[in-house]
Amino acid sequence: MNWLKKDFNIMTWVLIPVAIAINVAIGQIVVLLRLPLYLDSIGTVLVGAVCGPMAGLLTGMLSNIIWGLAIDPNALPWFPVAGVIGLVAGLCANAGLFKSWWKVVVTGFLIALGAVVSGTPISVYLYGGITASGSAFITAFLLQTGQDIVSAVLSTNFLIEPIDKISTALLAFAILQGLSQRFVARFPRPENVTAEKGQNRTQLFIAVGVVIVLVLLAAFVVVRILG
Amino acid sequence: MVVSSGKMHPMHERLSLYIHRESVLHRLNPLTKLTLTFALILIAYLSPWYWTGSMLIAVVIAPLSFVGRVQREYAWAALRLLAPATGFIFVMQSFFLPGGQTELFRFAFLRLTSETLAQGYLTAIRIFVMVSAFILFLLTTHPSALMTDLTRRGLPSQLAYVIVSTLQIIPQMESKAQTIIAAQRSRGLDTEGTFLKRVRALVPLVGPLVFGSLVEVEERAIAIEARGFTSPRPKTFLHELPDTRTDKIIRWGLVFLVLLTLGANAWLS
Structure with missing residues (x-):
């Protein structure tokens, strides 16, 4: 339990509310810019990376609970998904997957996997498979092609989540690289996010390339399922 | 920015749905209202009887919004936050869920059956109960009061x-x-x-x-x-919240009702 106490130092407790507010504010900017993403868990990923998986879990869950309690109660049932996002981000960062652009892409993909796996039961059991978001149209289409509810929801989420979560992880990484080392060092796990030597633009381009390949792969998988 | 923000940020700038009124519901202990909220959700989802959710809204939640004197705010929040989402879910599920037998209506790829219509209504009404129970709770409970009470109980x-x-x-x-x-x-x-x-x-x-x-x-x-945030010493409270006998009786009654529903669910399935 000692590491848990170390992860929850005073900087963590103060960062969590700010991280939740970042989630909300960026989520709303994205809506304003009419981008086809959510990007509403950048703060959660940030906390997971620099304060450990348990802090990430807590930030994610509280983020949706508070969002649900204060702004839109429809967000409330999804709090386990948000928690898993922070947890996976923290675990990946502990494993050293938050230190360069391409590793962050892997982290983003793993976060998306976690979100899909934890979100599907909620979607199926609480909402009967079709939720109140735009992606419901994809699910409805897949149901029409004769798929059962669970696989229709799974493939819908597989189509949407990776792009969103990889962008989220990349933005969180960019933010961390922009902060001074002296500031980051006050959090419990600064070693998780220190960038490796030899960072350059080529790596960023490789990372973006990997994202594009992943998107194409996802599209291919979906076409296969439909075909 | 200073943390002791009482002066800088008065109550109304705080993000919450809370409406300050005098009512029986407002005076209940926050934990009692929280128990009521979760009991309503659990009963709606666990009950084996098809019309439970609709009954809960008509007989419990809507009348309670009058008891709490927040009926107008409740109706407005339900209309603004809930009606679009549940309406969308109801329509989409009625048309697109698989497995319906009795066809009511068919137009191109749209197919409405009485089974999917019933299923869509059930899901929509359950979500309506879940979210509107929370809306009622949030309208009548100040977030600080809830937190004070829960901290006193060990949060x-x-x-x-x-x-x-x-x-x-x-x-x-x-x-x-x-x-x-x-x-x-x-x-x-x-x-x-x-x-x-x-x-x-x-x-x-x-x-x-x-x-x-x-x-x-x-x-x-x-x-x-x-200001001693990490101090391990026991903390004192500025406001004392009453927790009456009635509160305790209501809470145990609600727990009993949930268990009863769970029993009925196990018995009938």
Whole structure:
């Protein structure tokens, strides 16, 4: 339990509310810019990376609970998904997957996997498979092609989540690289996010390339399922 | 930014649905109302009887909004937050869920059956119960009162701090975001152009907002540390919340009702 106490130092407790507010504010900017993403868990990923998986879990869950309690109660049932996002981000960062652009892409993909796996039961059991978001149209289409509810929801989420979560992880990484080392060092796990030597633009381009390949792969998988 | 923000940020700037009125519902202990909320949700989802959810809304939740004297706010919140979402779910599920037998209506790829109609209504009404029970709870319970009561019952005070201070920070952050958007627009940032332009606008908007608020974190940490935030000694409370016998009776009654529903569910299936 000692590491848990170390992860929850005073900087963590103060960062969590700010991280939740970042989630909300960026989520709303994205809506304003009419981008086809959510990007509403950048703060959660940030906390997971620099304060450990348990802090990430807590930030994610509280983020949706508070969002649900204060702004839109429809967000409330999804709090386990948000928690898993922070947890996976923290675990990946502990494993050293938050230190360069391409590793962050892997982290983003793993976060998306976690979100899909934890979100599907909620979607199926609480909402009967079709939720109140735009992606419901994809699910409805897949149901029409004769798929059962669970696989229709799974493939819908597989189509949407990776792009969103990889962008989220990349933005969180960019933010961390922009902060001074002296500031980051006050959090419990600064070693998780220190960038490796030899960072350059080529790596960023490789990372973006990997994202594009992943998107194409996802599209291919979906076409296969439909075909 | 100073943490003891009583003067800087009066109550009304805090993010919450709470409406201050005098009523029986407002005077109940926050934990009692929280128990009521979760009991309503559990009963709606566990009950084996098809019409339970609709009955709960008609007989419990809607009348309670009159008891709490927040009926207008409740109706407005339900209309604004709930009706679009549940309506959408109801329509989509009625038309697209697989497995219906009795066809009622067919047009091109749209197929309405009485089974999917019943299933869609059930899901929509359950979600309606879930969300509107929370709306009623939030309309009649001040977030600080809830946190004080839960801390007194053993919730770590750090968690209470996180929740209450988040409710203060979000409105500040939103107004800061509005300022940044206006400032960048006045410098010619295109926030309404083509897709690529809008993606590019993300960085100059998100950057100042995030870095600005993260810098405050350190100041805040020093400020609350100086006020004994991490002190292990027991803390005293500024406001005492009453927890009457009636509260306790209501809570145990609700627990009993949930168990009864669970029993009925197990018995009938």
